[in-house]
Amino acid sequence: MRALYTASTGMMAQELNVQVISNNIxxxxxxxxxRQQAHxxxxxxxxxxxxxxxxxxxxxxxxxxxxxxSGVKTASTARVMTGGNVSATEKTYDxxxxxxxxxRIQLPDGRTSYSRDGSFDLDSQGQxxxxxxxxxxxxxxxxxxxxxxxxxxxGTVQALLPGQTQPxxxxxxxxxxxxxxxGLESMGDNMFLETASSGPAIDGTPGDQGFGKLQQGYxxxxxxxxxxxxxxLISAQRxxxxxxxxxxxxxxxxxxxxxMFRG
Amino acid sequence: xxxxxxxxxxxxTALARExxxxxxxxxxxxxxxxxxxxxxxxxxxxxxxxxxxxxxxxQRLSYVIDSGTPLDLSTGAIEMTGNPLNAAIKGDGFFxxxxxxxxxxxxxxAFELNAQGQxxxxxxxxxLGQSGPITLGPEETNVSISPNGTVLTSQGERGRIxxxxxxxxxxxxxxxxxxxxxxxPGEVDTVSRxxxxxxxRSNVQAIVEMSRMIDVNRNYTSVAGMISRMxxxxxxxxxxxxxxxx
Numbered sequence: 228m229r230a231l232y233t234a235s236t237g238m239m240a241q242e243l244n245v246q247v248i249s250n251n252i253x254x255x256x257x258x259x260x261x262r263q264q265a266h267x268x269x270x271x272x273x274x275x276x277x278x279x280x281x282x283x284x285x286x287x288x289x290x291x292x293x294x295x296x297s298g299v300k301t302a303s304t305a306r307v308m309t310g311g312n313v314s315a316t317e318k319t320y321d322x323x324x325x326x327x328x329x330x331r332i333q334l335p336d337g338r339t340s341y342s343r344d345g346s347f348d349l350d351s352q353g354q355x356x357x358x359x360x361x362x363x364x365x366x367x368x369x370x371x372x373x374x375x376x377x378x379x380x381x382g383t384v385q386a387l388l389p390g391q392t393q394p395x396x397x398x399x400x401x402x403x404x405x406x407x408x409x410g411l412e413s414m415g416d417n418m419f420l421e422t423a424s425s426g427p428a429i430d431g432t433p434g435d436q437g438f439g440k441l442q443q444g445y446x447x448x449x450x451x452x453x454x455x456x457x458x459x460l461i462s463a464q465r466x467x468x469x470x471x472x473x474x475x476x477x478x479x480x481x482x483x484x485x486x487m488f489r490g
Numbered sequence: 491x492x493x494x495x496x497x498x499x500x501x502x503t504a505l506a507r508e509x510x511x512x513x514x515x516x517x518x519x520x521x522x523x524x525x526x527x528x529x530x531x532x533x534x535x536x537x538x539x540x541x542x543x544x545x546x547x548x549q550r551l552s553y554v555i556d557s558g559t560p561l562d563l564s565t566g567a568i569e570m571t572g573n574p575l576n577a578a579i580k581g582d583g584f585f586x587x588x589x590x591x592x593x594x595x596x597x598x599x600a601f602e603l604n605a606q607g608q609x610x611x612x613x614x615x616x617x618l619g620q621s622g623p624i625t626l627g628p629e630e631t632n633v634s635i636s637p638n639g640t641v642l643t644s645q646g647e648r649g650r651i652x653x654x655x656x657x658x659x660x661x662x663x664x665x666x667x668x669x670x671x672x673x674x675p676g677e678v679d680t681v682s683r684x685x686x687x688x689x690x691r692s693n694v695q696a697i698v699e700m701s702r703m704i705d706v707n708r709n710y711t712s713v714a715g716m717i718s719r720m721x722x723x724x725x726x727x728x729x730x731x732x733x734x735x736x
Binding site for chain 1 (some may be wrong): 502506509510514518519524527530556557558559560572603604605613628629631644662666667668700701703705711715717718
């Protein structure tokens, strides 16, 4: 009975849906996290009586044919790249991007990754690094005796050096954009990698056309909405249960068939 | 005597088919833009002998056959997703999609951009505008889709999503992956409105499907019981008649 397999594809899809939702909820407090959404598609159909086929010599047609579908598959778990709320942290090296754009992060293996998480710090050499100690690209080095480091909305990093009254420019932070940010590959640790579907990175200065502005002393929260996630979780769980009921019902039908002739 | 068995069998086959349809609807209860199908049955009258000269004319027997699985074209729930590239249709139009097999139609508005900036479905098929695919440039931001289907960015209008309507939408064929194929070309739909940042969910009504499932299950079991009893009857008859001869 096909219903058994069809319903099992439904159960598998809902299981994946719950996985995606639980990952969103688990990352509710992750800086710069972008929520994912599972999208599903129906599977192939078996055409047993084609709509529009001729039923008589008078050219009468079948108005609606018999098409039996075979279940569901997962099409994508696309990320929703909308901005999250920004919350004040009052830390000097916490930076939120307001608008589009990713920070470029230099990975230890030489590759470049992209992140919305602007919770940076200084390492022992005074270089601006992420929480994992990876260098922010382009590199900013803050001298040991620098005071009151200021990061302007356009990414210019300035600091007061001893014996000087005018702040000195230490460097310029840059952002990268993608034509299709949904196509980025998630590598964990709040970072993304460029792929063929995201398109090449477009570098630019914060505040330029299409690029967001930087905000020092703030962090971007996850764009997960708890209420939406919980209501999706409830509907996914119920959908799972109902598909399981179909499996039970199909099983009962099969068992009544086998019990028709006992003896 | 076999007639009762065969009529019961025709009912069971039809019910098993209906169960397949229900299972597919339930499996797609969270599929965007999915349209449920329902199973329709008709009576099949067995032709009887025409001549009236027989002593006992043929009995009219009626079997069940499945005549079609028409689409339920009601609109599913429209959910705001916050993704500006998503679009839901308010009305009875369809989005036109360019696939390698030709033009296909869908109600699933979970669109994305590809690396070339083209508006595509989650399978990468281009969404057709009124003058071909809609392409956005790399520097464009603030994408939104207006109620008449126009895609607006910071650079102004980038094209208008083409919506298509069909004189007989029930004749559409499912080809999987949320797409429909049509034998007749559709006409441009200017009546339907687009809701940007929203997705049309599946129009499967879970409660209706569940009660239909229970109904099918019970019916199937009772027909199975009927067939069993017919079998019992025949067995008894055979053994009685055999006894009489002995």
